[in-house]
Amino acid sequence: AQSVAQPEDQVNVAEGNPLTVKCTYSVSGNPYLFWYVQYPNRGLQFLLKYITGDNLVKGSYGFEAEFNKSQTSFHLKKPSALVSDSALYFCVDRFGGGFKTIFGAGTRLFVKA
Amino acid sequence: DGGITQSPKYLFRKEGQNVTLSCEQNLNHDAMYWYRQDPGQGLRLIYYSQIVNDFQKGDIAEGYSVSREKKESFPLTVTSAQKNPTAFYLCASSIHSNEKLFFGSGTQLSVL
Numbered sequence: 001a002q003s004v005a006q007p008e009d010q011v012n013v014a015e016g017n018p019l020t021v022k023c024t025y026s027v028s029g030n031p032y033l034f035w036y037v038q039y040p041n042r043g044l045q046f047l048l049k050y051i052t053g054d055n056l057v058k059g060s061y062g063f064e065a066e067f068n069k070s071q072t073s074f075h076l077k078k079p080s081a082l083v084s085d086s087a088l089y090f091c092v093d094r095f096g097g098g099f100k101t102i103f104g105a106g107t108r109l110f111v112k113a
Numbered sequence: 114d115g116g117i118t119q120s121p122k123y124l125f126r127k128e129g130q131n132v133t134l135s136c137e138q139n140l141n142h143d144a145m146y147w148y149r150q151d152p153g154q155g156l157r158l159i160y161y162s163q164i165v166n167d168f169q170k171g172d173i174a175e176g177y178s179v180s181r182e183k184k185e186s187f188p189l190t191v192t193s194a195q196k197n198p199t200a201f202y203l204c205a206s207s208i209h210s211n212e213k214l215f216f217g218s219g220t221q222l223s224v225l
Contacts, residue, residue: 004155032211043117043203043216044156051211090155099144099163099210100171103155 002026004093006104013081014112021076021107023091032094033074035065037087038106044090050074061085081111116140119204119217125225126191126198134189134220136204144210145187149173150201150219159202162187163210191222199223 003026013019025031032051036044048059055067065076074091091104117138126132138145143164148156158171162181176195181187187206191198201221205214 009153034213036214036216041219041221043119043205043218044214045216046213049213094211099146099161099169101146101156101158101214103157105153105155 002093002095002102004091004102004104006089006091006107008107009105010108010110012110012112015083016080019078019081019085019109019111021089021091021109023074023076023104024072025074025091025093026072029095031074033065033067034092034094035059035063035074035076036090036092037061038090039087047076047089081109083111083113085109086111117204117206117215117217119202119220121220122218124220124222126222127225129193131190131192132222134191134202134204134222136187136189136217137185138187138204138206138215139185140206140208140215141184142206142208142215143184144207145181146205146207146214147171147177147179147187147189148203148205150203156203159189 005024034049035047038044048057050057050067058064063078088106090106093102120135146161147159150156157173160179162168178190203219204217
């Protein structure tokens with residue numbers, strides 16, 4: 001069955017340091033991979049997506065993600081973390097470009113000043 | 114401003130009661146979705162609709178019902194058959210199936 005794994009429940013990083021939030025997906029057809037961010041008691045906001053093309057995808061708020069087919073990964077990265085980046089991050093596969101979506105369980109990012 | 118409006122923000126359900134969550138969008142999107150979010154879990158798809166007067170069950174549709182009589186509106190009813198309704202409910206829309214989702218701000222449903 002299609003699945004998305006976010007192996008870390010929580011990531012802690014100091015402000016100004018680089019951050020990585022990990023995501024792996026199961027292999028079945030073509031992945032349509034997305035990252036969303038959720039601030040407390042709010043809906044989710046789109047950060048970036050990968051469908052085809054360049055493996056390095058740039059998105060909102062200085063975030064980027066690297067698609068790695070051999071490792072079936074789509075890790076979210078940012079060169080320099082901000083305290084305001086503290087939030088819950090979800091990796092999502094809209095496999096095959098269809099309407100169904102598989103969400104990872106989410107990774108909570110804490111950025112300390 | 115275009116967007117998705119969910120109401121109410123907080124809702125309480127009594128035992129055996131049906132409650133309806135509202136979702137309205139003015140983005141002119143064809144596709145709309147309802148998700149349930151439980152602590153420590155990702156979002157799970159309840160229902161989705163590709164077009165007016167059509168909707169499909171998602172992964173956890175039991176105990177829920179929807180309608181799509183207008184393009185802008187996709188209300189979700191949590192019926193008494195849903196035995197564990199306490200959760201955060203999110204409505205979303207998209208232009209097409211493989212495009213990004215736009216989310217409302219959510220409704221927190223609790224059982225009295």
